[in-house]
Amino acid sequence: MARSPTRVQSDERTRLSQDGRGPHLRAQRPNALRLWLRRQKPRLRPVLMGSVFAVLAGGCAVAIAALEPTGRFGWLADGIAGTAGRYGVVVGDIVVRGQQNTPRELIRNAIGTGRGEPLLAFSPTQTRARLESIAWIERAEVQRSLSGDILIVLHERQPFAIWQHNNEFAIIDRYGRVVTAETLDAFGPLPLLVGEGAQKAGGALHDALKSEPEVLKRVQALVYVSQRRWNLRLHNGTDVLLPDGHEDAAIRRLGELQRSGALMDRALVAIDMRMPDRLVVRQQPQPEEEVPVTKRRGSGRG
Known part of the structure; x- marks a missing residue:
């Protein structure tokens, strides 16, 4: 039985398409996400670079502070913190919990930073030590996140x-x-x-x-x-x-x-x-x- 020319032509087109070498392949059209990323690339690049730098700078600052918190490399940690602050790594909300009898002014002085200050210049360890030197405070918990928020939980002594x-x-x-x-x-x-x-x-x-x-x-x-x-x-x-x-x-x-x-x-x-x-x-x-x-x-x- 003779094969239909139309059938043969169709089979050959299908086989060539599966091999990926046929002249009839159409170029894939980029989807909406790719188009959006392509348009936003100039804007996203500084943000991504800033985030990567902030993480690296934070790691360096923590390592320097751990090795020699008050020594000759203190200026380097301060410089890293200042540079990270220019990239937007700054203090956001400061939340204090557990305060009942401790004067608020003493707590503010012990925290030693405020909204908009460089986040990496804030030391949770040193802040905890300053808070626990206040007579009312028996124990303090200090947490810092890269989002900029600082959480402080106070455990006060009770008047007896x-x-x-x-x-x-x-x-x-x-x-x-x-x-x-x-x-x-x-x-x-x-x-x-x-x-x-x-x-x-x-x-x-x-x-x-x-x-x-x-x-x-x-x-x-x-x-x-x-x-x-x-x-x-x-x-x-x-x-x-x-x-x-x-x-x-x-x-x-x-x-x-x-x-x-x-x-x-x-x-x-x-x-x-x-x-x-x-x-x-x-x-x-x-x-x-x-x-x-x-x-x-x-x-x-x-």
Whole structure:
């Protein structure tokens, strides 16, 4: 059976197209994305080069700061940071979380940078050290991203008590760290610790007092005597002398005496609990009664 000329011609065209060598191949037309990239190429090139430079500069600056943060190569790190800043690598938003009692001015001074400043000139390590040198701040977390944002999370010390020492007053935290000596009445009612060493040893005694609420609410101050033992100064002026090293047992006994006989509500000078087998109570001195003096009339001759 003879093959149709039209059929042969069609088969040859198909075979030549598959081989890729046929004269009938049409050039592929570029799609829309390629056309857009081709038109935007002059604009994208500086941005891409700036981004690559910023990444390289950031790596160099970090390496230099890690090897010798304050040494002879500091000028090189500063130069890299300044150049990166000209390419748009600058500080954007600065977010601070956890601030309650720390003055904002101290935080701003510790951060030491602002919006629009060179980002690579900002050191998270040095900033964290400056923040943690503030009395209120126990720990700080500082994060920097190449997008320009800076995130700072503060963990503040909590006011625990007022410490009186040498006629001076200060707010301290649980571990005796002085956090401020101003605005003492801004943190609500706090325990009053008196004496040298009271700021560090007062936490354990206050915990023991919390187990006896009736005792705690009558205590005005916790007085550390000779850095060895405690006295409780009550609101009515009575001093409770606690034994050295056995404060918990004495406070429980004091609570029992209060519930059974309202001992702490009496007008007493002192309640001495230093001896484990006895309780010594010193009462207020009673005023002496005045004895009326009668004048004897003398007998005389007139």
